Amino acid sequence: MAPPPSSATITGQMITTVLLLLLLAPATHGARSMLPRTDRDLLEFSLNLEYLEAEFFLHGSMGRGLDHIQPDLAGGGPRPIGASIANLSPMVRNIIMQFAYQEVGHIRAIKSTVPGFSRPQLDLSVKSFAKVINKAFGRHLWPPFNPYANDLNFVIASYIIPYVGLTGYVGANPLLKSDTSRKLVAGLLGVESGQDAVIRTLLYERAALRVMPYGITVAEFTHKISRLRNKLGHGGPKDEGLFVPAYQLGRGMITGNVLAGNTNSLAFGRTPKEILRIVYGSGKEKVPGGFFPKGGNGTIAKSYLRKRKLDDLSSHV
Numbered sequence: 001m002a003p004p005p006s007s008a009t010i011t012g013q014m015i016t017t018v019l020l021l022l023l024l025a026p027a028t029h030g031a032r033s034m035l036p037r038t039d040r041d042l043l044e045f046s047l048n049l050e051y052l053e054a055e056f057f058l059h060g061s062m063g064r065g066l067d068h069i070q071p072d073l074a075g076g077g078p079r080p081i082g083a084s085i086a087n088l089s090p091m092v093r094n095i096i097m098q099f100a101y102q103e104v105g106h107i108r109a110i111k112s113t114v115p116g117f118s119r120p121q122l123d124l125s126v127k128s129f130a131k132v133i134n135k136a137f138g139r140h141l142w143p144p145f146n147p148y149a150n151d152l153n154f155v156i157a158s159y160i161i162p163y164v165g166l167t168g169y170v171g172a173n174p175l176l177k178s179d180t181s182r183k184l185v186a187g188l189l190g191v192e193s194g195q196d197a198v199i200r201t202l203l204y205e206r207a208a209l210r211v212m213p214y215g216i217t218v219a220e221f222t223h224k225i226s227r228l229r230n231k232l233g234h235g236g237p238k239d240e241g242l243f244v245p246a247y248q249l250g251r252g253m254i255t256g257n258v259l260a261g262n263t264n265s266l267a268f269g270r271t272p273k274e275i276l277r278i279v280y281g282s283g284k285e286k287v288p289g290g291f292f293p294k295g296g297n298g299t300i301a302k303s304y305l306r307k308r309k310l311d312d313l314s315s316h317v
């Protein structure tokens with residue numbers, strides 16, 4: 001029979017437990033706090049876009065968002081405005097649902113690396129998307145473009161979003177200092193560009209189809225959306241629709257452009273500033289709007305928003 005544990009062995013066990021906790025605590029916290037400041041800021045910046053993508057795909061495919069799927073990741077942030085389930089065929093719904101869970105994974109991965117923030121206010125309403133499309137065409141389409149109406153509209157609306165995240169990761173990568181951050185960004189980039197490829201392929205197959213009731217081809221939609229992003233981003237041509245003019249050689253005479261890239265077919269990179277100008281729809285990183293009516297969160301987005309407040313103050317003096 002084993003003797004009852006003496007108070008000495010109990011104290012010994014307690015000391016071991018305390019030591020273990022001390023060892024484990026900095027290990028789980030360490031990856032976060034050890035990251036250089038710029039890495040942390042850039043990784044946190046991308047959370048804004050991942051929230052946007054996650055909520056759009058979750059709601060579009062299932063009619064419910066992060067608050068149902070993994071509420072702790074939303075962190076009590078406000079519910080997205082106007083997000084809705086889309087009228088999708090089983091195949092497209094299935095693909096979008098996979099995208100949705102991929103985005104949830106991305107948020108989880110980012111938030112386990114940097115402290116991050118709660119979900120910012122997002123506007124995923126028909127009005128918000130219709131505004132982008134109207135701006136892209138330079139006129140009011142009637143009825144307003146509804147991303148949730150059918151497969152084609154939803155995939156066109158999807159063309160608007162992950163590509164911006166992709167260019168952000170390409171832009172952020174050379175600025176990152178730690179292996180941890182670069183590994184994470186490579187992993188995020190790989191899947192974001194995969195999503196973009198799937199979206200573009202689905203659209204490429206339907207390039208000549210006319211989006212009803214507007215009678216405008218799918219190719220023209222992509223062309224106009226890409227052109228708008230280039231204009232808003234103000235960082236040069238970093239966006240291309242499903243076809244490019246034949247004079248852009250280096251591609252032979254092939255005008256098909258199922259994937260966007262520069263003359264060496266390297267993905268384009270965008271800075272946080274350019275991305276904010278696009279997702280705010282304002283063309284100004286200081287002026288929130290569009291999908292982020294109150295602006296993004298995190299050090300980078302907030303620093304621009306603060307600048308605007310300062311400008312406003314000084315203009316009133």
Ligand SMILES: *[C@@H]1O[C@H](CO)[C@@H](O)[C@H](O)[C@H]1NC(C)=O
Pocket residue numbers: 075116117118119120121294297298
């Ligand atoms: C930004 O994130 C912090 C931390 O989650 C939160 O307390 C704050 O309310 C957020 N701000 C906005 C404008 O969403």
